[in-house]
Amino acid sequence: MGTARFGKVITAMVTPFRDDGSLDLDGAADLARWLVEQGNDGLVVAGTTGEAPTLTDDEKVELWRAVRAAVDVPLLAGSGSNDTRHTVELSRRAAETGVDGLLVVSPYYNRPPQAGIEAHFRAVAEAVDLPIVAYDVPTRTGRAMAVDTILRLAGDGVIVGLKDARGNPSEAAAVVAGAPAGFDLYSGDDGLTLPLLAVGAVGVVGVATHWSAGLHAEMIAAHEKGDLERAREINARLLPSFAVETGPTWVHTSAAKAALEALGRPAGPLRLPLPPLDDAVRSAVAQVLEGLGLTRG
Numbered sequence: 001m002g003t004a005r006f007g008k009v010i011t012a013m014v015t016p017f018r019d020d021g022s023l024d025l026d027g028a029a030d031l032a033r034w035l036v037e038q039g040n041d042g043l044v045v046a047g048t049t050g051e052a053p054t055l056t057d058d059e060k061v062e063l064w065r066a067v068r069a070a071v072d073v074p075l076l077a078g079s080g081s082n083d084t085r086h087t088v089e090l091s092r093r094a095a096e097t098g099v100d101g102l103l104v105v106s107p108y109y110n111r112p113p114q115a116g117i118e119a120h121f122r123a124v125a126e127a128v129d130l131p132i133v134a135y136d137v138p139t140r141t142g143r144a145m146a147v148d149t150i151l152r153l154a155g156d157g158v159i160v161g162l163k164d165a166r167g168n169p170s171e172a173a174a175v176v177a178g179a180p181a182g183f184d185l186y187s188g189d190d191g192l193t194l195p196l197l198a199v200g201a202v203g204v205v206g207v208a209t210h211w212s213a214g215l216h217a218e219m220i221a222a223h224e225k226g227d228l229e230r231a232r233e234i235n236a237r238l239l240p241s242f243a244v245e246t247g248p249t250w251v252h253t254s255a256a257k258a259a260l261e262a263l264g265r266p267a268g269p270l271r272l273p274l275p276p277l278d279d280a281v282r283s284a285v286a287q288v289l290e291g292l293g294l295t296r297g
Helices: 025-037 057-070 084-095 114-127 147-155 169-178 190-198 209-225 228-243 252-262 279-291
Strands: 009-012 042-045 075-078 101-105 132-136 161-164 184-187 203-206
Touching (some): 009 209, 025 042, 025 057, 042 057, 057 075, 057 084, 084 101, 114 132, 132 147, 147 169, 161 169, 169 184, 184 190, 190 203, 190 228, 209 228, 209 252, 228 279, 252 279
Parallel strands (some): 009 042, 009 203, 042 075, 075 101, 101 132, 161 184, 184 203
8 A cells, every 4th residue: 555645535626717718826726725625635736637738838837836825735736748858847847836746647649669658757757856646548648558667667766656547457456566665556537446446546536526525535434444335335426426527528627617617616618629518518417416415605
């Protein structure tokens, strides 16, 4: 088991925008404070759920500074890209904002072989004196990080954790078994959190945690105490939240912003290529919130 150095319930926070599509820094600070009040003990800022592909580098830096000033929980800056030089430069800028670590996605689209993936992470680690959590999400990057690659990087201290969106609990178990003490594996897929806890994950970097952080914390605590029946009960309550994250006309960021809108929290519109929120996502999310007894506050 790792240390959960960045917390056990971490939300990959949406980025609030104003109606004109500009960055809402006050909204980001307010949202971060509210998420912590709801039970999040860590945040990812400017990750995929935060619409990082449509944020400029300057906007990311402004976000990191604003959220850092607002909360004192561990912050992971989403500083990864598919360009190693760009990732290094952005990670250096992130280090100046007071964040606690970096969430660096494995290079996407150009699909480098394992040697390129490994060299990418080593270059960032050599340039920046911040702990790095690797993010492996093969459905988005086009190529999974091999278990051996992860273990070499972990063994050499290049990465201190993994956000695992691989969808393969047996490989997650192999990572946990082979990684050094203190290495943190996080579920990067809300619906697989309980199975990954069973093989040694320390927590979740979630999307549904925008509205259900307390339940996630209860589930993790129940699992740690060995109360598996209670953990399964909570997981069952969360199943509609996991299911609503993506739908026929929306993706996870849309669901999170629809939920925040319904709860009266800062969110604002989406930036293209994500389309505006529609009635379908609003209705689906409203049913989930109602089922959990959550109302505008």
